[in-house]
Structure formats: structure tokens, C-alpha cells
Amino acid sequence: MILTVTPNPSLDRTYEVPSLDRGEVVRATGDRMDPGGKGVNVSRAVAAAGVRTVAVLPLGGAPGALVAQLLDEQGIEAAPVPVAGQTRSNIAVAEPDGTLTKINAPGPELSGAEQESLLAAVGERSAGADWIACCGSLPRGLKPSWYADLVARAHAAGARIALDTSGPALLAALAERPDVVKPNAEELAEAVGRPLATVGDAVKAAEELRERGARAVLASLGADGQLLVDASGTYFASAPVDVVRSNVGAGDSSLAGFLIAGGTGPTALASAVAHGAAAVQLPGSAMPSPSDLAPNEVTLTSEAPLNRPLTEPAT
Numbered sequence: 001m002i003l004t005v006t007p008n009p010s011l012d013r014t015y016e017v018p019s020l021d022r023g024e025v026v027r028a029t030g031d032r033m034d035p036g037g038k039g040v041n042v043s044r045a046v047a048a049a050g051v052r053t054v055a056v057l058p059l060g061g062a063p064g065a066l067v068a069q070l071l072d073e074q075g076i077e078a079a080p081v082p083v084a085g086q087t088r089s090n091i092a093v094a095e096p097d098g099t100l101t102k103i104n105a106p107g108p109e110l111s112g113a114e115q116e117s118l119l120a121a122v123g124e125r126s127a128g129a130d131w132i133a134c135c136g137s138l139p140r141g142l143k144p145s146w147y148a149d150l151v152a153r154a155h156a157a158g159a160r161i162a163l164d165t166s167g168p169a170l171l172a173a174l175a176e177r178p179d180v181v182k183p184n185a186e187e188l189a190e191a192v193g194r195p196l197a198t199v200g201d202a203v204k205a206a207e208e209l210r211e212r213g214a215r216a217v218l219a220s221l222g223a224d225g226q227l228l229v230d231a232s233g234t235y236f237a238s239a240p241v242d243v244v245r246s247n248v249g250a251g252d253s254s255l256a257g258f259l260i261a262g263g264t265g266p267t268a269l270a271s272a273v274a275h276g277a278a279a280v281q282l283p284g285s286a287m288p289s290p291s292d293l294a295p296n297e298v299t300l301t302s303e304a305p306l307n308r309p310l311t312e313p314a315t
Ligand SMILES: Nc1ncnc2c1ncn2[C@@H]1O[C@H](COP(=O)(O)OP(=O)(O)O)[C@@H](O)[C@H]1O
Pocket: 183, 184, 185, 219, 220, 221, 222, 223, 224, 225, 226, 239, 240, 241, 244, 247, 248, 249, 250, 251, 252, 254, 272, 273, 274, 275, 276, 277, 280
């Protein structure tokens, strides 16, 4: 069972538009609504693979009720913690050339009692969890050390932890030795405080996160694929994609792929890349089903192409 924790979930709205013209009325050619937030997306992808998952998340107001309804319709088991504030709505605008503009709202502020209820809900649901995936930004009210506390508690309960967050929350949690962290290139650059121009730069940055406490680093590098740096070495994997439809949730899909394939080593990395490549070819934050995957198209090597420039250098 894979338990996910999303302290700041969202109602994700994606609009497909011919072009995004600032200051104009833009008519959408398509729109969709998904239950969102990084851990929620991981649960959706895990469930699509037929693996049991429970999503722990605070929900409030009408958007929160809609997220609960959408999760229910998709057959995702949720452990919602009621909160007084309103769950945020995040907007993504997708253009035909693959450009995606996202507006992520800050979300509600959680009171001290609500934070405790959230931690208690994780404790109650973690029995039997193979992995606990703690994902996304922290809502207002939660200290940057909140994930660090969660990692310590979950380790004490015997679970393995995957952490996908950024900034001070990521740095604070490293000392508690999360089993895997999944930064994207920007988050990795921010964590080490320097830009990343090549795959080799990303490898060095991932090694630095290991030195600071992460047991393994799964770094997603957008179109360039993904790196896994763990105690056994460095692995690099990528998969071709003809047309990117929406990269919302691609990283979440790839973390799910990694965890359902065991959460460790090159086989899990290949699954992560297959899931990421499949996700970007689907609309909005739709998560891939097994029939969307093309595992034979993944190229995996233990010789990362260190000198290869990143398609999108991280600043
Ligand atoms: N433009 C792309 N072409 C091919 N694969 C992609 C592309 N963008 C993302 N992916 C796949 O999805 C994974 C996660 O995407 P990434 O943008 O790195 O993460 P995040 O969504 O966390 O920012 C990548 O490692 C890759 O496997």
C-alpha cells in the first residue's frame, strides 16, 4: 500500500487555448477539472496501476468538497481532514505548442489543531504502508520543519518515505534521512544554490543532497529524462516523446511509477521515466494507465551523459 500526504491539495483546472494573449479575452477550446496536489496525483497514478493507495489531505469549502467528489468518482480512497479554510484552485493554461502557464494559489492557512489532525490522520493510516509519499508545497501555517517531523514520525513507525517538495521544507527534511527525494531540475538547483547546465551538474547536485541526508535522489530533468543517485551508483534514463500535451503532474506520475516498481534501483527508475513520458502525452494532469505506458522505449544506463547540456538549464 502506498500512502500519500498532500498538505496543500488543489482543484486543478486546465484550459486548452489557441494562444495565451495577455489582456485579451481568450476562448478556451477545452477545459477539464482534476483533483490535484502532488500527493493526490501520485495516488491517482498508483490507483491507475491497480496498486492500493490512500490519500491523506486536508479539505475545506466547496472546492474541497469537489476534490472529495472527484476522488470518489475516480475510485481513490481518501482520508480527508476537514479544515475551516477553502481548498485552493490552481489554473493551468495549455497552448498547442506545449507551452504551459500555471497559476498556483497559496491555499488556506491551517490552524495548529488542523495541523495536529493531519499528522494524526497520517499516523492512523500508515499501518501497512510500504511507502509514504509526502508531496507538494506546505500551506500557510505549517513550519518548514513540518515534513522533517513527518519523516521522523513515519520512520519511527517503520515506513519508507518519499519526499517531493522544495525550498526550506526540502532542506529541513534532509537531516531526517528520507529514503528518496524527487526534485525537478529547478528544485535541485535551488537546493544546492547554483545553476545546473549539464547532466553532470545535476549528478553533482544530487550527490550533495545525499551528503546532506537523502538516501536516494530521483531527479527529474524534464525532456532530458531522469537521474537516480543512490548508494549503489548513478543511473540515467530517458524516453522519447513526440508531442507534449501537458506536463502538469508528470513528476508526480513518475514518482508513482518509481514507487510501484519497488522504489529503489534502476528498474524503478525505468518505470519512473515510462510514467513521466506517458503523463506528458495526456491532457491536464491525467495520470497514465498501464495501456498508456511504453516501457520498451525507455533507455537506461549507468553511464550518465555527464557533458550533455540540459534542454532547459536550471537557474
Ligand atoms: N518535454 C518532455 N519530453 C519528454 N518527457 C518529459 C517531458 N517533460 C517531462 N517529461 C517526463 O516527465 C518526467 C517529470 O517531468 P519534470 O518536468 O522533470 O518534473 P516535474 O513535473 O516534477 O516538474 C521527466 O523526467 C520525463 O521523464
